[in-house]
Amino acid sequence: MGELDGRVACVTGGTRGIGRAIAEALLREGASVVINGRSEEKGAKALEEIGAGDKAHFISADVKSREGCESIISGTVEKYGKIDILVANAGGASNHAPVAELTDEAMEDSLVWNFWHTFWTMRASLGHMIPQGWGRIIAVSSVEGKVGKPGLAIYVAAKHAINGLVKSSAQEVGTLGVTVNAVCPGLIETDIVKEVLPIAAESMGLESYEAALDLFAQESAIKRLNEVEDVAEVCVLLTSEAGAGITGSLISIDGGTAPY
Amino acid sequence: MGKLEGKVACITGGTRSIGRAMAETFVAEGAKVVVNGRDEEKGQKCIEEMDAGESVAFFAGDASEQSTVEGLVDFSLETFGQLDICCLNSGGVQMTAPVADMTDEEWKLEVDWNLNHVFWGMRKALNHMIPREYGRILVTSSVEGKLGKPGIPGYVATKHAVNGLVKVAAQEVGTLGITVNAILPGVVETDILRDTGPASAVAMGLDGYDALVELFTSDSAIKRPNTVEEVAAVALLLASDSGRNITGTLFPVDGGTMPY
Numbered sequence: 001m002g003e004l005d006g007r008v009a010c011v012t013g014g015t016r017g018i019g020r021a022i023a024e025a026l027l028r029e030g031a032s033v034v035i036n037g038r039s040e041e042k043g044a045k046a047l048e049e050i051g052a053g054d055k056a057h058f059i060s061a062d063v064k065s066r067e068g069c070e071s072i073i074s075g076t077v078e079k080y081g082k083i084d085i086l087v088a089n090a091g092g093a094s095n096h097a098p099v100a101e102l103t104d105e106a107m108e109d110s111l112v113w114n115f116w117h118t119f120w121t122m123r124a125s126l127g128h129m130i131p132q133g134w135g136r137i138i139a140v141s142s143v144e145g146k147v148g149k150p151g152l153a154i155y156v157a158a159k160h161a162i163n164g165l166v167k168s169s170a171q172e173v174g175t176l177g178v179t180v181n182a183v184c185p186g187l188i189e190t191d192i193v194k195e196v197l198p199i200a201a202e203s204m205g206l207e208s209y210e211a212a213l214d215l216f217a218q219e220s221a222i223k224r225l226n227e228v229e230d231v232a233e234v235c236v237l238l239t240s241e242a243g244a245g246i247t248g249s250l251i252s253i254d255g256g257t258a259p260y
Numbered sequence: 261m262g263k264l265e266g267k268v269a270c271i272t273g274g275t276r277s278i279g280r281a282m283a284e285t286f287v288a289e290g291a292k293v294v295v296n297g298r299d300e301e302k303g304q305k306c307i308e309e310m311d312a313g314e315s316v317a318f319f320a321g322d323a324s325e326q327s328t329v330e331g332l333v334d335f336s337l338e339t340f341g342q343l344d345i346c347c348l349n350s351g352g353v354q355m356t357a358p359v360a361d362m363t364d365e366e367w368k369l370e371v372d373w374n375l376n377h378v379f380w381g382m383r384k385a386l387n388h389m390i391p392r393e394y395g396r397i398l399v400t401s402s403v404e405g406k407l408g409k410p411g412i413p414g415y416v417a418t419k420h421a422v423n424g425l426v427k428v429a430a431q432e433v434g435t436l437g438i439t440v441n442a443i444l445p446g447v448v449e450t451d452i453l454r455d456t457g458p459a460s461a462v463a464m465g466l467d468g469y470d471a472l473v474e475l476f477t478s479d480s481a482i483k484r485p486n487t488v489e490e491v492a493a494v495a496l497l498l499a500s501d502s503g504r505n506i507t508g509t510l511f512p513v514d515g516g517t518m519p520y
Contacts, residue, residue: 170516174481186505221434226505233502242493245446245486248516256430256508260520 002030003240008080013090015046017190021228069120086125089140093155096203110154135178151203170248179247186254187216221256262290263500273350275306277450281488323350324373346385349400356463370414395438411463430508439507446514447476481516
């Protein structure tokens, strides 16, 4: 018996990294899981690697559009008949620059990718969860949703905004059997981090990708990076029955980095 | 395979309510557990009810005394040979009075029970855990570790203090395989709350125990008390291998009560 037998979950950005680990943990606990990503090819590969048969399903959509986000939620309901769990996990930021030099486009791209995607998928999911009187929404935020670093404003602002959204919506649906939480991981060396951290490092005035990894690790108490499994197990807790009493919280999974 | 196979835990205030739920959860996951409580008779009853054979032992003593807390750690080592998980869970509102009226003696009682007990237990446990480079320290704090209510200054101040202690210890031992975290439950209808709630209600200017519970739950998003099982599930996560990279956190189990 898994903790999530009979539940239906949807994980945006679920083919790799943190999202993939969350999807696999939810599957292990008995849920049916939709994973989303942009690339059909990567999606098919992920499904094959996961090997969960009809319990896992891939929906190709770009989370940087409202239509894309809404199609993920409606596609989940179409495939499995309902949605119990949303993990709004997709996100990142690639066009880092100090605020004085930031373009509107860079800020907008990060807000759409991180914040608007979370809002769009959350709103669409609540439309199903509120009537059924049960739901779990988890936004994958970041330690940067609680603190700030120079040169990372587009990411820090978007993640802070997600944390605010989580707090408000949690208050709205608290008596309706729906919880809304954010998980705030420290830095994890995922594929997306390998792609975008070099740009962030430059914006932060650091000499290399490795220097950025080291900076994040040294800020923590454990002096090492986090791992995707750390986040996945917290998601299992939050989505389980025992998670019913946890809402509106910003759970740090950062080896002792965030000050609160 | 349980998640705590081969681990040994001790729990102050473990015969009833939150501590008892932790003990039962840990035993179910394969741990051996020493529970502590003041009353020998209640302790024996607890052991009987838990029906876990050699996996559970009782250590009698008042957690607000240094000899009890340190004795509990020694007893755990003598009984089970090691100590992996130390839950400093005992505590409560013993003295209620506005700050202007609180006596030194009353203040000291609150500090010994809620703060010094945690310090004594943590120090003693760390001295065993640091050489072994493995350990989990869990402190049962409270939403009142972040907030404040009139009439219970000792409780609020000591819970704030243990949160600070947790943050410091987590930073000190972060690279040594030891995590130190606080769990911050909202109001839980425990035996201790039923014992002390009526006096707290009077001190807070409320009309009885029910009004007290109502006041706390109305602060939350879920508008109900939390449960001991919800707290125990978080304790299990933090105590297990999955919790290895979570440290220095103040983990809320409060149904959306605290603002941060």
